Amino acid sequence: MQDGGEVLFLDGVGEVVVSIGRSGLSLQPLHPPKLDSKIKFSDVYAVELLDKGLICGPWNTRTAIQGKKNIEMHRFVVHGITRTRKRPSPWVHCEYIFGHKDLKTCKNWFERLMACINNEGDRPKNLMVFVHPLCGKGRGVKNWEIVAPLFDRAKIKTKVIVTNRAGHAYDTLVSLSDIELKALDGVVAVGGDGLYNEILNGILSSRYKASYPPTPEGFGYFGSNENCEEQTRNGLNCSMPTPDSANTMFPGNSTKCDDHEPLLSTSQPTGLEIPSLNSSKEPCIGDLGIIPSGSTDAIVLSTIGERDPVSSALLIILGRRMLLDIAQVVRWKSSPTAEVLPTVRYAASSAGYGFYGEVIRESENYRWMGPARYDFSGTVVFLKHRSYEAKVAFLETPNTNPLTASAEDDVTGAQPLQSCQRRPRKIICRTNCFVCKEASTSGQNSEGEVADSSRTICENPKWVWSKGRFLSVGAAVISCRNERAPDGLVADAHLSDGFLHLLLIRDCPLPLYLWRTMADPLVRLMHGES
Numbered sequence: 001m002q003d004g005g006e007v008l009f010l011d012g013v014g015e016v017v018v019s020i021g022r023s024g025l026s027l028q029p030l031h032p033p034k035l036d037s038k039i040k041f042s043d044v045y046a047v048e049l050l051d052k053g054l055i056c057g058p059w060n061t062r063t064a065i066q067g068k069k070n071i072e073m074h075r076f077v078v079h080g081i082t083r084t085r086k087r088p089s090p091w092v093h094c095e096y097i098f099g100h101k102d103l104k105t106c107k108n109w110f111e112r113l114m115a116c117i118n119n120e121g122d123r124p125k126n127l128m129v130f131v132h133p134l135c136g137k138g139r140g141v142k143n144w145e146i147v148a149p150l151f152d153r154a155k156i157k158t159k160v161i162v163t164n165r166a167g168h169a170y171d172t173l174v175s176l177s178d179i180e181l182k183a184l185d186g187v188v189a190v191g192g193d194g195l196y197n198e199i200l201n202g203i204l205s206s207r208y209k210a211s212y213p214p215t216p217e218g219f220g221y222f223g224s225n226e227n228c229e230e231q232t233r234n235g236l237n238c239s240m241p242t243p244d245s246a247n248t249m250f251p252g253n254s255t256k257c258d259d260h261e262p263l264l265s266t267s268q269p270t271g272l273e274i275p276s277l278n279s280s281k282e283p284c285i286g287d288l289g290i291i292p293s294g295s296t297d298a299i300v301l302s303t304i305g306e307r308d309p310v311s312s313a314l315l316i317i318l319g320r321r322m323l324l325d326i327a328q329v330v331r332w333k334s335s336p337t338a339e340v341l342p343t344v345r346y347a348a349s350s351a352g353y354g355f356y357g358e359v360i361r362e363s364e365n366y367r368w369m370g371p372a373r374y375d376f377s378g379t380v381v382f383l384k385h386r387s388y389e390a391k392v393a394f395l396e397t398p399n400t401n402p403l404t405a406s407a408e409d410d411v412t413g414a415q416p417l418q419s420c421q422r423r424p425r426k427i428i429c430r431t432n433c434f435v436c437k438e439a440s441t442s443g444q445n446s447e448g449e450v451a452d453s454s455r456t457i458c459e460n461p462k463w464v465w466s467k468g469r470f471l472s473v474g475a476a477v478i479s480c481r482n483e484r485a486p487d488g489l490v491a492d493a494h495l496s497d498g499f500l501h502l503l504l505i506r507d508c509p510l511p512l513y514l515w516r517t518m519a520d521p522l523v524r525l526m527h528g529e530s
Ligand SMILES: Nc1ncnc2c1ncn2[C@@H]1O[C@H](COP(=O)(O)OP(=O)(O)OP(=O)(O)O)[C@@H](O)[C@H]1O
Pocket: 132, 133, 134, 135, 136, 137, 163, 164, 165, 166, 167, 168, 190, 191, 192, 193, 194, 195, 196, 198, 293, 294, 295, 296, 297, 298, 529
């Protein structure tokens, strides 16, 4: 090896001086065009030794390298990822094949590079993969076959389960012991948002002990218990008013309520038994990945922005993570004295009643139509024009605006959407979004543990009531973008700012509803997740 590097042959380029730096490989061609380049270790997902073979010279001539005849060489290959020039630009696999006449030199490079990429971040080694064979237009298995070789190449062990019914993934995950679950670095859904939500619930339902959302003041059940009522007035100790109640848990014995109260039961502990998903310390729940294969893929379109299985697989392999808010949906028991605990579900995208919920339910009868089932069911439900009597209570967050306003001054990570609809300027959530960063760091104390972010984000929450007939009552934690509504249900929703966006559509004449639906992407409710 020369001082500062070694001369190797690079396929398609010719002789290059290759040296290992702190963050990557640098390549300096010995012959024109002498364009230096770098391969970052963070973008390398595998290195392999290849059999002896030909290395192509520059301009892809298969006959000579810098005038010399091609000779067979020992080779190794570095597999990385890069963005395509296409718009939208998915991540694609790229490879650099290096050659040298000496096998020992290649082996030495291979070992050094393996050591470098093994030092890179926290990459998964052992994954459980659920493949939904009927999702989208039956693309699940095909998509898995496309991306599975990438996982093999990266030496990631995968236990693949092709689902045979709804609930298969949920039951499998619920039945895993905590030790079995901890042995996994994550669970991957090859399917749509429904499968992702099923996996989320399978992991959380029996393991995640979060406080229930706060019960509104004046809510029927409350009158029956003064103790609980008082606790609620004094800072809602029974169940904290938190904008990210599903992501945040509260240590300690926070309540004295017993099973007669709707909020918490002593049989349902509220302590911090497993780390929050929001914790920067090792989450023992592991990570959840999704390889988009569904009909709408709103989660993927709202997070990485590409509906491309290969991009998602490569990002999972490289251990690229992002924090996501999760909504906790609690269906209270029928009466305050009932012994049964409320039903709890978790939602990664949105939840809805009325029009929205009906479209999703109705569409299940027409799964054979593929994605078109949402248009069909949407039209059917729209024409039925059902409305529902409802009383909706929500916590007002008085200092939401300052957070958004300060966000507008900063241009890193988020960009204003040019709105033509006379709404306030939107801050669109993107990679390294500073709004989400601000929200997540304000919820951590100096030891890096998750604190009660409700205290920092909404100090004096106030209950607001809305009563009447509604066509739809829905809520979204993320923007829920999809191909029909590129801005999603909530264009400026953030992935991890801890807020739930309430979407209330009051009963109105059909033509007005139609006009509003056409005019405003916020109420394009035909696509998304229930
Ligand atoms: N083998 C199966 N047969 C029938 N239903 C299944 C099966 N496996 C999973 N499911 C259920 O199908 C539902 C929808 O699946 P999924 O979200 O993967 O596809 P999709 O509906 O086509 O996509 P999207 O949610 O993006 O519209 C899930 O809620 C899941 O519980």
